[in-house]
Amino acid sequence: MHWEQPLIKSKFLALTLVMVSLVGCANTSRRLETEEVALSTDGPITRQFHSALYYPFEIAPRFDGYLIGIEKVRRPKDGVVVKNRPEYGLADEALQAKFNDGKVMAVTHVIRHHADALRSGNCTLFNAYVQSPESAARQLVPACSDLAPTIWHPSEVFSNSWKALDGLANDMQRRIQTRQKPTAAQPSVGSSKPDSGSGPAYTHIVVIVMGWNTVQEEAVRNINSLVWNMSRASDEQPSSPERFNPLVIGVTWPSQWSSDWIDPAVKILSFPTKAGDADEVGMSWLGVLLHDTLPTVREKLHENLPDMPPKPVVVLGHSFGAKASSVAVCAGPAVVRPKEASVAPLAEIDVLVNLQPAYLSERIFGRTSVLQNVVYPKGCPQAKRFVITASAGDTAVPLPFWGTYLGEEKSHRKFCGPYHQGPRLAHCAVARASGHIEAKQPGTSNIYYIDASELISESAYGTGGGSHSDIYRLEHGRLINAAVMGEGIWAKSGR
Template sequence: MTQIPACLHPPTRRAGRPNFTRLPAGVPFGLLALLLGGLLGCAGGPVSEPKHLRFAEQVLGTAEEELAWNFHALLEYKNTDNDLPAAPADTRPTPGGAAPDGGQRARRPPDFCRLAPRQPGEIEVRGLGLHFPGYLLGVEKTSRQTLGLLGGPFGACSDSDSEDIFRQAFLRVPLRTGGGFDDPTCLLKRRLDDRRRMFLSHVVAFRTLHANATTRIGGAVLYDVYARNDLLCTIQQAAATGQPPAWEKGAFFAGRAQGLAELENALRADLLSAQQSGKPYSHVFVYVMGWNTGEAASIENFNALFGYLLDAAAVDASAGSHFRPLFIGLTWPSTWSFGTSAWDQFVRGVSFWNKKNDADELGTTWANYLVNEVLTRIKQEHERLRVVLVGHSFGARAVSRALYSCPWLATPGDCQNTVDLVVGLQSAFGRSRFRHGLSPAWQEAIAVHPMHHEGIPYTDYSQFAAYRAKQAYLWSRYDSATSLSAMIGGNNEVERTRAPGNQDLFQHLDDPAAGDDRSPLPPSSEVISRVRQLAAHDRRVLLIDGAGFVRYDTPYHGGDAHSDIYTRETGQLTWELVKKYAPSAPPSSRAK
């Protein structure tokens, strides 16, 4: 029988029930306080030890309380932290003779150089995850010195280190096209000069498990920088000498060389297995969420957005049996705080400019590598495979930036023909990205600080008409977030796109009640069904008025209807766009 510590034994009392009505006011609360104090005072067991993951966070510079957890929430549920050999305890006495922790044995950081790297097959995830087969890629931020990256911060465009900065980002240095803050090269160099840079920290595959009679979805970690003890060793040794690690031996390089390679190998295996089974995959979807969205919330949003799309396809007889999509979700460090205080609200607001720049960096680097390298090679082997990018808010900024970033790659290949469809939901980027004169001059010159300037990266470098992709962007007059910040997802950004001189660039799918607040809004089904009437060959940028269903405030999100997109209607709209602009081909006609 379990023995109760003496300090927890109840005091001896007389039989019968106490009459608390006879006690002075406040006595029961005082007794409760004494009891709680006794419980805390007599606690004499050993203190719990920090996870191996906590020490790896310290080495990589990502140990920032709730931020670290939110940016790699999946990794909290991996199965390896508790079976690693314990690091030696710190038993060095203090000058007073006591142990440094007051009698407890404190765990010291391990010497990662003495630990073997964990193999991908060893690491599983049981916790957060997708409701369907697919992949999740996690991107985080740390100091550029920790990653072994040269340059920064805030160097001039003409700095001699430009070539190194672009080379270490696996990008070429293109010729400058106009100079000034609109110059795409200068614009991107300012993003890559950030004091903290993004790196790929983990890749997790979610597949159907058939280990027993219960069918379920399980996560297998393909790449985990926090389990790469060889990388952690390199950073530890470099820190001990006060020097940054070598770039080609660091975490940024490893993310592209090993992390994305593991993903590409897994995608090839999935596609081959599906093809051999007679049920080949028809599409690859890449989703990215927006500002102030951690990894756990992103996974929730992925499940809603893609789940509603799958629902719409399931009840559509025209989908047939050959719509078999594969999902890839990309998470990124999109906020400075997840707290709820007034100070946290202020911090999140101030982070707007930094995070919109981060979305550009994400689109030009990791989303670019994923789409224009990995998926380009995959699609060249499976020519009928369709590729669809979907982003919300700053996520739409990232996926559109990825679309237009393939010319920055050292060997672009055929990436202009990789993406078939881009769907932006309440997109948080300016219309000036497509063409000069689409934003007021005062807005570009005064309201937007040059370090955060929108620039025109979509026009000067990409020649968007040469791209295969159809772009469709949902907007709503009820979205105050993008309207206030002059982004294309709000009402104020749409008007100039209707000018006669812009009809070659923009196509509109309007709400019949637009411009008349007294008119009842049409049902969502009317606007969505009108996608079927559009010409499939029209490659102009499509702006869709979604006020009929993007109109309700979403709790704890802000921006009024900015986040009113995790709905059945959004899934139906996305499905109609996929059918129109990225239709799947019957398996019999699929190449290879």
């Protein structure tokens, strides 16, 4: 028919226009794409772990503190030096295997933020995406210093992670010290950015790490929920001598698989890989933060304000974030500072809270592992108080078939049930739906193992795994706040 030929031509023209437009889109680069390629963080998933650099206002914790972005970058040409610790319960070969990868964890950005979401003072203390004067001009988050921007070579991002955390220590010390003084605050040295000097003194330093398949944007939202509900729970206690006012450090890490070929529907295949990555986070920069950076802050504050009591350090982890936080607190970092021969000494952590931890119970309650998994042969004496939850409604942690995870109710029943043989290592307790805790059986250590089946019982919006992620309500804030403030069963125990 005569009209078929014009129709074919029009369809061909339309298809050509679509193809041209797609080519045009493909040639449109992202603002930080050059720097992402240099760091090997340019994938569709990997770039979601520095999204706060693109949206400094929208993706920001709503509390005074810092956001530390850990990402996987190219392995340094000269390798990575790690030292074993007896606290890992690992052979040297097993430890080396955890760092034997083409990519390694590194700190790529440290963002300083304020509680006031409308304030324009959010800035970077460290930004590995500043790799040239041109890239410095493209940054959407300004540097905290008004001096010439520091250029960071992408090949040195692993070793520069030490400088990132040293800069954090200096800023934290000034910030806490300024808040402690009754006089009006001045901006940090070398900076004209607004400071958070006005306001009450900080009561705690709270470090939070989220779990598997949690990109940076979601992690920040979750951190906001946790701290907000802790604050709400604190406000319910009128007899408290001071309002809970933490300095919050959110730590994000590449908890989602970045393989281009994998379909999101089969993310479960990434479970073993991300389980190993969680250990690497704890054995590297999260461990350094807790046992090097924060002790440095405490030491400097004591030198300048000897009468000021040290700020309690609280570490909170969920799922694989609980795994990373436990190895960081209980065993410490394996990475070694350049030109030093040994790892940092272990510091005491006041409170460690593991919500629905996704790691084997043998790590806490075992003393050896035939599979060469990390175990803590001496338990976790570095944490003055170690709180662990388990729930029958959590269908994510029973998923692995090779062992029992701490977040399973089955694990709690094994170590806290009536048929447990021998002395109990953990203090056993139950959490009611209200978030209040009831003691059941006493233990011999600093560990509190809580059956939270009544409390962690709902499917959180947009999540799977049953009640695995049901940790963002006021009732959960009550549990965490009681552990942090030493109330409820902890007030009675004194531990």
